[in-house]
Amino acid sequence: MSLLELRNVHTFYGKIHALKGISLRVEEGEVVTLIGSNGAGKSTTLKTISGITPAAEGNIILGKQEITQLKPDQIVGLGVIQSPEGRRIFGRLTVRENLEMGAFTRDDKAGIAQDLEYVFGLFPRLKERENQHGGTLSGGEQQMLAMGRALMAKPRILLLDEPSMGLAPLLVKSIFEIIKYLNEERHTTILLVEQNANVALQVAQRGYVLQSGHIIIADDAEVLAADPSIREAYLGGH
Amino acid sequence: MLTLGGAAQKAAERADFARWRQTSANLLKQLKLDYPLAELRHWTVLLLPLFLFLLFWSSVSQPVSGGIFDTLGTESGAELHLVDLNSTFNLTSSSLVNARSLQLILAFSMVIAGIFAVQGTRQNFSRYPYVLRVGLIYLFILIWLGVAAWRVTLSDEQFIAPSIDFLGWESQEWSIVALICIALGMFFYGLLSNRNPRNFEFSLVLIMVSGLVMLAPLNMDQYQTNVSTLVAVWIMFGLGMNIVVGYAGLLDLGYVAFLAIGAYTYAFLSPINTQAKLNRTELNDLGWAIYIGLVVVPLVVFGASLAWHRLGRGNTSNRPAATSALKRLAPLWKNQPPLLVTLALIGVAVGATFLVRAVLEASGQLEVWQFSPFLVSLFVAMFAAAFAGFVLGVPVLRLRGDYLAIVTLGFGEIISLSLRNLSNITGGPSGAVRLPQPVADDTPALTASLAVLYLNVVFILLIILLANRLRNSRIGLAWLAMRSDEDIAQSMGINLVNAKLLAFSIGAGFAGVAGMLLAANQPGGIFPESFTLQQSINVLALVIIGGMGSIPGVIIGAIVLVGLPEILRPVQEYRIMAFGLLLVVTMVVRPSGLLPTPPPALEAEAQNLYQSRREE
Numbered sequence: 001m002s003l004l005e006l007r008n009v010h011t012f013y014g015k016i017h018a019l020k021g022i023s024l025r026v027e028e029g030e031v032v033t034l035i036g037s038n039g040a041g042k043s044t045t046l047k048t049i050s051g052i053t054p055a056a057e058g059n060i061i062l063g064k065q066e067i068t069q070l071k072p073d074q075i076v077g078l079g080v081i082q083s084p085e086g087r088r089i090f091g092r093l094t095v096r097e098n099l100e101m102g103a104f105t106r107d108d109k110a111g112i113a114q115d116l117e118y119v120f121g122l123f124p125r126l127k128e129r130e131n132q133h134g135g136t137l138s139g140g141e142q143q144m145l146a147m148g149r150a151l152m153a154k155p156r157i158l159l160l161d162e163p164s165m166g167l168a169p170l171l172v173k174s175i176f177e178i179i180k181y182l183n184e185e186r187h188t189t190i191l192l193v194e195q196n197a198n199v200a201l202q203v204a205q206r207g208y209v210l211q212s213g214h215i216i217i218a219d220d221a222e223v224l225a226a227d228p229s230i231r232e233a234y235l236g237g238h
Numbered sequence: 239m240l241t242l243g244g245a246a247q248k249a250a251e252r253a254d255f256a257r258w259r260q261t262s263a264n265l266l267k268q269l270k271l272d273y274p275l276a277e278l279r280h281w282t283v284l285l286l287p288l289f290l291f292l293l294f295w296s297s298v299s300q301p302v303s304g305g306i307f308d309t310l311g312t313e314s315g316a317e318l319h320l321v322d323l324n325s326t327f328n329l330t331s332s333s334l335v336n337a338r339s340l341q342l343i344l345a346f347s348m349v350i351a352g353i354f355a356v357q358g359t360r361q362n363f364s365r366y367p368y369v370l371r372v373g374l375i376y377l378f379i380l381i382w383l384g385v386a387a388w389r390v391t392l393s394d395e396q397f398i399a400p401s402i403d404f405l406g407w408e409s410q411e412w413s414i415v416a417l418i419c420i421a422l423g424m425f426f427y428g429l430l431s432n433r434n435p436r437n438f439e440f441s442l443v444l445i446m447v448s449g450l451v452m453l454a455p456l457n458m459d460q461y462q463t464n465v466s467t468l469v470a471v472w473i474m475f476g477l478g479m480n481i482v483v484g485y486a487g488l489l490d491l492g493y494v495a496f497l498a499i500g501a502y503t504y505a506f507l508s509p510i511n512t513q514a515k516l517n518r519t520e521l522n523d524l525g526w527a528i529y530i531g532l533v534v535v536p537l538v539v540f541g542a543s544l545a546w547h548r549l550g551r552g553n554t555s556n557r558p559a560a561t562s563a564l565k566r567l568a569p570l571w572k573n574q575p576p577l578l579v580t581l582a583l584i585g586v587a588v589g590a591t592f593l594v595r596a597v598l599e600a601s602g603q604l605e606v607w608q609f610s611p612f613l614v615s616l617f618v619a620m621f622a623a624a625f626a627g628f629v630l631g632v633p634v635l636r637l638r639g640d641y642l643a644i645v646t647l648g649f650g651e652i653i654s655l656s657l658r659n660l661s662n663i664t665g666g667p668s669g670a671v672r673l674p675q676p677v678a679d680d681t682p683a684l685t686a687s688l689a690v691l692y693l694n695v696v697f698i699l700l701i702i703l704l705a706n707r708l709r710n711s712r713i714g715l716a717w718l719a720m721r722s723d724e725d726i727a728q729s730m731g732i733n734l735v736n737a738k739l740l741a742f743s744i745g746a747g748f749a750g751v752a753g754m755l756l757a758a759n760q761p762g763g764i765f766p767e768s769f770t771l772q773q774s775i776n777v778l779a780l781v782i783i784g785g786m787g788s789i790p791g792v793i794i795g796a797i798v799l800v801g802l803p804e805i806l807r808p809v810q811e812y813r814i815m816a817f818g819l820l821l822v823v824t825m826v827v828r829p830s831g832l833l834p835t836p837p838p839a840l841e842a843e844a845q846n847l848y849q850s851r852r853e854e
């Protein structure tokens with residue numbers, strides 16, 4: 001049984017029909033990537049799973065439980081954690097407070113302290129800047145903070161929206177190494193949205209291609225990476 | 239050999255020198271003053287204007303007799319325009335140095351010395367034994383209690399013992415019981431506060447400042463007392479606004495409505511046909527109805543929903559989305575035992591009071607124990623305002639920024655207009671007049687005012703403690719996160735609806751208490767002119783000028799915004815202009831407010847101290 005499953009999900013922004021019947025599933029322990037051009041509806045898919053833009057139709061199922069109607073905070077409480085696109089961190093809180101915010105729904109103090117150490121181990125840069133305001137971090141550091149914050153929530157499934165956006169190639173590499181590490185060593189299930197489809201397909205086991213609110217292709221990552229039409233459209237044609 | 243011996247000696251000398259350098263470096267390190275100095279500056283900036291303000295008040299004599307608030311409200315814009323007394327000022331150079339001002343200088347030096355003492359212990363937190371730190375706190379508590387006890391024993395004519403009529407006791411009995419309670423409270427607070435250096439420092443300063451306040455108004459006259467009370471009320475009002483705007487980032491332009499609700503609640507609940515002084519009678523029937531509806535029922539419902547949540551704790555996912563608003567609010571309190579305990583204690587205290595009353599009534603001893611409406615009004619005012627905050631919160635939940643400001647502005651205007659036009663309920667433009675003061679009958683006017691001033695100070699301290707706890711709690715973190723970015727706060731699992739409603743209700747509750755105490759010191763009555771848009775803007779300006787989200791900032795802000803116009807009276811018609819100029823200059827020179835929350839570097843230092851203290 002899959003950990004997360006979307007069945008024929010439709011989402012609207014007012015009259016704009018952003019998701020037109022999305023069906024996908026993520027198995028326990030998998031990395032699944034969602035690729036597609038700008039405006040295809042990738043972020044909307046993640047927001048719909050998190051309950052921020054609720055689905056108008058269809059079902060979202062986590063394990064055995066239907067979560068379509070739940071409120072965002074309840075969904076977070078169930079371990080579905082999103083790291084939103086565009087380095088959205090709390091600018092006026094310190095790095096440490098940002099990370100503590102990630103653990104907002106938890107109340108096991110010992111576990112939180114342990115995970116804080118773990119995140120600082122993963123991103124030593126954050127440890128150095130522990131008491132700096134989030135807004136004064138560099139772009140890359142902010143991205144690390146956003147990921148670290150998501151990890152602090154102890155996700156059952158982590159929804160990452162373009163974690164490599166706007167980063168230098170070297171940083172992109174290390175971000176993907178961390179994603180790989182999280183999946184392989186920590187057994188975190190990840191749903192990854194990426195523009196950087198080339199790299200995303202290397203870490204993912206399976207992938208979905210989204211186009212104007214529809215899923216047009218679903219297959220194993222290697223197959224997608226080798227598919228000439230996909231290379232043409234999303235991988236820069238080479 | 240000789241050279242070898244010389245070399246050995248040289249080596250020994252060098253080692254000696256190195257050791258000496260090491261110790262002196264250590265010494266220097268111990269004396270490292272940059273952080274304490276920054277912190278000291280922080281607190282001095284806070285206290286200096288307070289001191290100057292008090293110094294000024296202590297040196298101005300006030301020949302006009304009788305309560306000036308009696309005439310208040312017959313003028314327009316009553317709040318900040320007290321009767322013009324500048325012609326009666328007697329501001330000679332000799333009046334600046336007199337017994338009163340010397341007393342103040344003494345008290346102020348005590349506070350400064352105290353701050354240095356705090357800094358000393360702070361710096362060497364891991365060095366000095368726990369006993370010494372606790373000792374220091376208790377030393378100050380002892381001094382404080384000594385001062386208080388001394389004041390209690392002074393004679394009545396010196397307006398010393400606040401004869402507040404809570405339970406119908408005589409003033410001295412009351413004072414002694416209050417002192418014992420305060421001593422116990424401080425004892426436990428002292429124990430608790432030592433666990434974290436920030437709290438430790440905070441409580442020391444709090445104790446010292448309250449000691450200063452104890453000393454200060456010894457010889458204040460009616461005018462000075464009234465203005466001080468007004469400043470005190472505005473501090474409470476500002477602390478409430480600080481939660482709504484400073485912590486949660488919700489711009490509320492109709493905030494004065496809650497002040498009005500608090501004040502008029504007091505008027506509603508006061509016994510009808512009262513004389514200027516409280517005739518110790520029953521709460522009127524309307525009062526009982528409101529009391530049961532607004533205090534007892536919510537407490538019971540809240541307690542029940544809490545029990546429901548506690549019992550059903552565990553995997554929240556198995557439960558359907560809770561249906562009632564109260565049930566949904568409960569999880570926010572989940573990790574808040576202090577707040578919970580506080581609420582529970584309030585409930586128990588009120589319940590116990592009534593039980594005792596019922597028993598005494600049955601045994602025919604009620605004359606001694608008659609219950610003053612003051613305490614009841616206090617809770618009702620708080621809950622009524624908090625409830626109004628909740629009611630306002632519901633429709634504006636989805637609004638942000640400018641839109642929120644407009645809607646709250648409308649709400650404030652509705653309340654303001656209602657006060658003016660619902661004449662049969664509120665008394666209309668001629669106000670709700672002749673309110674009782676919470677003092678025993680035949681108390682001299684000035685004593686009564688001083689008692690209310692002390693009452694205000696006590697409530698300020700309570701509200702500061704509560705606000706500080708809130709700021710450092712999960713709820714506080716949630717508010718700050720929400721202010722920073724609502725969307726992300728939501729995806730971190732914060733229930734925006736609950737967080738906003740809580741900010742609105744708690745902020746409004748504080749304002750309700752402020753309004754109630756405002757009315758309690760205006761035997762002349764309360765009038766709609768005191769609750770207009772002007773006041774909402776003032777309180778917003780107060781929070782901004784003090785520094786958004788900063789508690790010391792609110793105190794300074796209130797002193798500057800409410801006290802300063804009075805101090806500026808000597809410059810007569812240029813007063814308002816000078817005041818405006820001062821505000822503009824302030825904002826240009828210190829754009830983030832007079833006393834903004836300390837920069838992260840200071841926080842970091844405190845955090846490190848905390849760590850080293852814990853490892854000890």
Ligand SMILES: Nc1ncnc2c1ncn2[C@@H]1O[C@H](COP(=O)(O)OP(=O)(O)OP(=O)(O)O)[C@@H](O)[C@H]1O
Nearest residue numbers: 013016018036037038039040041042043044045085
């Ligand atoms: N708040 C909104 N209001 C109206 N329309 C929206 C809103 N957010 C997104 N849309 C529209 O929904 C569609 C899908 O947007 P979405 O953000 O999911 O794209 P995306 O696949 O994440 O693109 P990108 O790769 O550029 O991030 C777009 O056409 C967008 O214009």
Ligand SMILES: [Mg+2]
Nearest residue numbers: 042043044085
């Ligand atoms: Mg997107």
